[in-house]
Each structure stands twice: as C-alpha cells, then as structure tokens.
Amino acid sequence: MTSVSISKRLQTIARYCPEGARVADIGSDHALLASYLLVKGIASFVIAGELNEGPFQAAKKQIHTLQVKDRASVRKGNGLAVLQPGEADVVCIAGMGGQLIVSILEAGKDKLEGVQRLILQPNVGEEAVRLWMIENGWQLIAESILQEDGVIYEILVAERGNPTLPYEGKDRTQQELLRIGPFLWVEKSEVLQAKWLHEHEKWQKIIVQLKRSDKPEAAERIKEIEAEVKWIDEVIACLRTDKQ
Template sequence: MNIQISERLKKIASFVPEGSVLADIGSDHALLPIFLAAQEQIASAIAGEVNEGPYRASCQNVRQHGLGKVIDVRLGNGLSVVQQGEASCITIAGMGGSLICTILEEGKDKLKGVQRLVLQPNVGEEQVRIWLLKNGWYLEHETILEEDQKIYEILIARPAISADELRLNYPVTATLSHQLTLTKEELLLFGPYLVREHSEVFLNKWAGELRKLGRVMDNMANSASAESIEKRKRFEEHYKRLKEVWTCLQKEQPSSNYSKNGSPSL
C-alpha cells in the first residue's frame, strides 16, 4: 500500500519504534497512523481528534485504506482519548509548543507506561524541552528539517532513569568543540543536540530569528518611555548573545550558503 505523506511526517514516523502501540494526538486525517500501519511498523494505533470535522475525516480515511482493525479513531481532547498503559509511544505534531505542554500536563497520568514521546512543535520548542526536563523525560535525540520553506524541530524523549541522567541532558554549562560555552538556559533554547550538530537548516532558522528580533527592536525604537527603553535594552542583550553564538557556529559551516555570501543581513 503506497501512502503519500510529507517529509515532516516521514521523519516523525522514523522515530516510532517497530511494534509500538501508537497514540497520535491531533492526528490530522490519521495520516501518520495510516502510513505506519501500511508499513506494518506498528501493532495498532489510536488517532485522537478534538473536533468533529477532523474526527470524521480521519474515520473516513482509515476506512478507505481498510485499516479499521488496526487504527481506532477517537474523539476527545488531548490525551483523554488514551487509557493509562494503553500506548507505548505517543506522537504530538503540528501545533505550538505551549499547547503540546498543556496536553502533556493535563494528561500526565496517561503517560505511565509510555516508552517514547515524539514531539514536533511548530513554535516554542524551548517550552517543550523545559516541560520534559521538569517532568522526568530524557531527551534522547533531536532533529531539524526544512520543507516548503518551513523549518521543523522534532524532539524524541523517554522516561529518565534518574535525576543524574537528566543532568546529562542539560548541564549547568556545556563547552562545545569550538570552545563556545553555553548555559543550561541556552541549551534549552537551542536544543542540546541541534546546537552541537549546527546543521545548515539550524543556522538558517536562527538567522531568521535574529532578523525577526532585529525588526522588533527597530519598532521599539519609536517609543521613548522608560519601560520601552529598558525592554529594548534586554532585547539588545539577547540579540547580541544570539548573534555571537550564531557567528561562532556559522564559521564551522564552510559548505553553507551563509559562508559563501558572508553574514546574512540580520
């Protein structure tokens, strides 16, 4: 069965362990469970939808592919569609980091017995990392990709064995190979694996973030209030540090577009 899905979903699918019982929350026509079931990569799946329209669309899609015995489409909010101990892997993709954190927090009791989380926030990745750290989930891996001029980060986590193991994810400071020292807070912002790999896509993302931050500061320059001046000062300090990190990492990317053309217009 040939199922066509986006490169983003294919990458997410690659992190779902073979033989998993999958719970895909916010399933979007059940595309991910259908793809995995068609590949016989999962034992079964729950496709969760919070709204009636997407729920019906997912049900129809599952029926059309003849996978009703493998995929159970359920209507409900977040992890309310899952019973405790029912799923071994949970995927939540295509929504903001804040919403992903809310879903995980409100369904925390449903996470007992889950062996892997595969999370793809569209924004607010730092919030997701903070939630994982505070709630005893060890970040095993991260990856970043670009598709249709959009950049996506995927975070893969499992229950931590101990508090000491969690500290390995985010030490108080971390010195990278190029002698750049980052704080724990900076590792949460950039991603401990992504910043070490600092791929071209990663650099592209942070060049864009610097440009956006620069525009915000330009807009703030029009206000002379004490509050705005103080806020702009904080933004400038943040901008300066981000650019310092970006510049240091970019120097190690001789094959990137940035190194060919010099520093982007930030």
C-alpha cells in the same frame, strides 16, 4: 492497503517510531501519520486522537480507506483523554505550539503510564517542551531540525531516564541548550543556522519599530532586545565557526 503520501516532517517523525509499537497520534491531522505507520508496517496498532468533529470525521474516513479496522482506532477527545493507561507505547504530538503540547502532557500525566517514548514537534516554544521533559523525568534522546516549504520544524524525542544528561558536558549552559537544543547544538546544521538568522532578523525589525515609538517603556524594551540580539549573534558565530 493503499499507499499514503506524507510530508517530510511527518516522515521524520515516523522514523522515530519503533517497529511494532502501539502509537498514539494526538491531534492527528486527518490520521495521515497513523495511516503511514500502518501502511509501512511500522506500527502494530495506531490511535488517532482529534478534538473537533471535522478533523475527527476526516481521520475516520482516512483510516476506513485503508481497511485496517483491527489495527486502528480513531477517537474524539481532548488531548490524552482519548487514551487508557498502558495502551500506547509511543505518543506523538505534532504541529501545535510548545505551550499547548506541555498543557496536553501535564493534563494527561496519568495516561502516560506504560508509554516508552514521546515524539513531539512543537511549531514554536521548543524551550517549554524541553523544560517539561526535565521536570518530569523524560530524557531527550534525539532531535531533528528540518525545513519544508519555507518553514523550520524541530522534532524532539524522549524516553524515561536521566533528564539532565543531554545537557551535561556541553560548552553552553542548560538554559541556553533548552532554547537551542543539546543535540542540535552538537550537530550544528545549516537549518539550525537558518533558524537563528531568522530570529535575529525578527528582533532587528522589532527594534526598528520600537525606535519609532515615543512611549517611555520603548527604550527599556530596546535594551532587552539588543541583549537578546547580542546573544543570538554569538550563537550564530559559534555555529558558523564550529562547522567550518
């Protein structure tokens, strides 16, 4: 079996996969994570799901090079439609927007029967994913935030349980922690600071653009954004103070 090189982002996801698990990677990005899990002896079986023909063929080719046909299945289909209930212990969905991840989970709820763990990496819209977990009985058990090639990624790990537990006993409201991440808030890493500094900068640029507008709704929008910026300022200040 050949070696497989993957990004730091995918390595972090792989660390959350329990040894011996049957892992389904939905939107598998050429089956790189699935291949790595097999090569490292982490997964006992992998399912790589792809929606489009090009990535589907690329994933098949990647798995074929490993010569592990008995431990891998590459399938073409939409989201969790590639799964049968009870055939995966872990579902990974990475590299998509949070709203798309939520729609995939919502559309395939029946396929989550028997799934013990979700490992989700939204590119944006993490709040929507955390909210879906709460509304559907999935308890967030771990979070990671990392920066790679100038891009910040958040990885959310959940199992069935008490979905509000991670948000209890914190010095921020549940609504705030849905945005920040309850475990990330406790950890207060430099990468989390960098994320919110970037958000601050983004909104400040939008304010500058809006101030050039003569549209009547611009003034109201500026007020809304200034309130958001004020909240972000407070979050950043707490991250810095508590970390010192």
